[in-house]
Amino acid sequence: MDFKETFFISHGPPTALTDKSSPVRHYMESWKEKILRQKPTSILVVSAHWRTAEPSVNVVDRHDTIYDFVGFPECLYKLKYPAPGAPELAKRVKEVLMASGIKCVAEDNSRGLDHATWVPLMLMYPEVDIPVCELSVLTDKDGTYHYNIGKALAPLKEEGILIIGSGSTTHNLGSRLESEDGSFSSCAAEFDDWLKEALLTGRFEDVNHDEEKAPHSKRAHPKPYHFLTLHVAMGAAGENAKAELIHHSWSQNTGRSLAAYKFMTSA
Template identity: 60%
Template sequence: MDGTEETIIKETFFISHGSPIMTIDESMEARKFLQGWKEKVYSKNPNSILVISAHWVTDEPTVNAVDCCDTIYDFRGFPPPMYQIKYPAPGSHDLAKRVQELLGASGFKSVHIDKKRGLDHGAWVPLMFMYPEADIPVCQLSVQSHLDGTYHYNMGRALAPLKDQGVLIIGSGSATHPSNATPSSLHGVAPWAAQFDDWLEEALTSGRYEDVNNCETKAPNWKTAHPWPEHFYPLHVAMGAAGENWKADLIHRSWHNDGIMSYSSYKFTST
């Protein structure tokens, strides 16, 4: 795509991006995991990257198409150096148009292209560690938090052909994302969070995608783990985009916010 030699990709990923403090906190295990991306997780250079970010919520699917992606600082109250970081990745008009076409052909009738929006921290924070050169074209796709997991899974299914064109599809959210009012754990990982995280791993690695799609009723402690669902739906897109038959692997697990925010991340491989 964009005139590059096409590479077939079999994997999609869900990355827990967590807090943007990762950009300056060198002690975080999730940061170290992302820094080792090319060496330990995925050595290929994709032709382009599509990120489904929890931090872009719209009424209808929207994909950005710009020449160069602005860095959006969609957070408040953090140290000033974080607002100086830039991730000037090129955009891809071709990829945005292809996303619009694939979703439209699968019944997503109102799919919009945004010609101004850059990358929010759900995209640029993980990418600055995964692909620090910022030389791979990137598009972002929004989520619709008023809909459900099955809707986002079907969105992913529609986007699966992109892998054959060398597009790396990444869902960026958080395995658990409790509200700011949720008490931190004083003794390691909070039991409710561990129970949810263990359920998610078991459901995914067992291939029980329907349970994950129906997380609102199947998952333990759902409303505590995700009082608002937008940080979970990128996982559904990545899972759906893996294709008909896929295998899920847990590729990272660590915790933040005193044991209530999970950074569990997954690879989905088509078989």
Template identity: 60%
Template sequence: MMDTVFISHGSPTMAIDESITARKFLKTWQQIFKERPKAILVISGHWETKEPTVNVVNRNETIYDFYDLPEPMYKLKYTPPGAPLLAKRVKELLMENGFKNVHEDKTRGVDHGAWVPLMLMYPEAEIPVCQLSVQTDRDGTYHYNLGKALAPLREEGILIMGSGASTHNVGTMRPGGSPAPSWALQFDTWLKNALLEGRYEDVNHYDSRAPYGKMAHPWPDHFYPLHVAMGAAGENAKAKLVHHSWDHGTLSYASYQFTAPK
């Protein structure tokens, strides 16, 4: 029975910037998360669609979905095998659980919300990877239920990984080394306490129940991957904070692991 995880992937430059603390954490991933998955399903904040969509490819190409970054970023490649059978299974589970319109994308590779953390976690790029999109016009409960539908994958050796950010307001980012402002600290602490106390319903309604919810996430794309990982683990799952650090003042790299009761 696999745990589910939520990774705050932060800045794309984590792939090359050794000063980012979260990079060191992800490079030790296989020492922490010892069970090797058969395949990885990534829900990334960088793939938004109107309805749930999976990428159905035999080999994932590297998507450079960023701009004005250092030249070395555009030379990196992470091309793990695709997981077409997993993609079909995801579609099947979602449709069985009321998500009637689930689509297949037969050309899309992996965006940086997937490949930046994965190249640090599993640098050999041998584990098949499938991506599932988020729907930013829906709410946290919708994505929690999306995750619940995917729960059987945990028994099939699949790592369900949400990749986004615990706080994501890029307009408020400060120079590296800047202290976190009060609003970011308050939201980040509220989220940690809510998860560790199992108050998942509060997290589903973070926009109305959390302090500075809209400030921390003016657009929900990077937060909904957490709801999917949380839902896939089940309502009685125990959350564990596996990493915490800050960068650029307002960018929290808090990452969580969810373990269902045995």
């Protein structure tokens, strides 16, 4: 089994697990029926919530659940997603990245799954029976570097591995829609519209240089981590890939677009 698809998802707030009206919850719950019917042998999630100086993979047998969020209902801190680890996948990730010219790929033998991974997977694969590996994003590298990481990971699709970048299409928690003039709402929407048009028309190189090409890039992403995961998913799709919007909604009372994209390798 092999995959032609890779995915970027905006993981949204952890309240998607308890809010039955959440649009993010609805499309993630329908994942296996409407988006990807093949069951992956394992899942590689590039997480916006794991930031390191060098590429890092977690090499564990069974995952702990990391509650890397504050101020949410107490019930969310009691949820568990004890997914099996994927040590062999972690080794493969390290192998292909180092073969691409990256000199050092670190192994973390204790890290569990942060909420960029376990929250969406709890909705997408609630059976908790698929091995999972996380890959970090890099604190001092740009979109093009992460795109090239994705290109190096592309062969893993042929091994039945599902590659997901988990972040957010826009992410500026310091600017709320409650602002008096609603300025960030407009900025976020303009960036979101630009990204959609660029992806759907195949202008991936413009996306790799969003800070120069996109309107309001710095306001949409004051820190790039939630967007860097998209570059990895985009690169892992391979040459001549096509993008498809599979979900779009906005997080209530914030300037966060929760768009999700599928990248499909062309024939």
